[in-house]
Amino acid sequence: MTQKRTTIVLFSGDYDKAMAAYIIANGAAAYDHEVTIFHTFWGLNALRKSENIKTDKGFLEKMFAKMMPRGTEKMGLSKMHFAGVGPKLIKKVMKKHQALPLSELVDMAHDQDVKLVACTMTMDLLGLQETELREEIDYAGVAAYLADAEDGNVNLFI
DSSP, rough: OOOOOEEEEEEOOOOOHHHHHHHHHHHHHHHTTTEEEEEGGGGGGGGEEEEEEOOOOOHHHHHHHSOOOOOOOGGSSSSSSSGGGHHHHHHHHHHHHHHOOOOHHHHHHTTOEEEEEEEHHHHHHHHHOOOBBBBBOOOOOOHHHHHHHHHEEEEEEE
């Protein structure tokens, strides 16, 4: 029997949508799927380190870096953001119900050998550098994603 494959394109930088992607990825990995999450555009924020990393960037790249959240805990909600109050409320409810925060879901995915891929073209467009992202990830373009997705049993765009 061949191993099932799940591929997810994480385009959204919203906390709740990234959580959904990582919950599905971890569930698929637990069911012995080979899982890839291809992070592109705002989805790259799920891979950003939370600390400020010194880089040599041009003006536009510096502006993008300042406007984008650094790390999972700074990502906003897709709905009911309420000037930053919404994410605090949902995290409080999650803690009450012992739900794992996004940062722990990302770590769990790594521990389950989920392939975390950063889109190199988008990194170039947004001025993100490898030093600003988690260490244990892969870097690739759309052709690599398509190669993974081609034999996938489940392909999702979030």
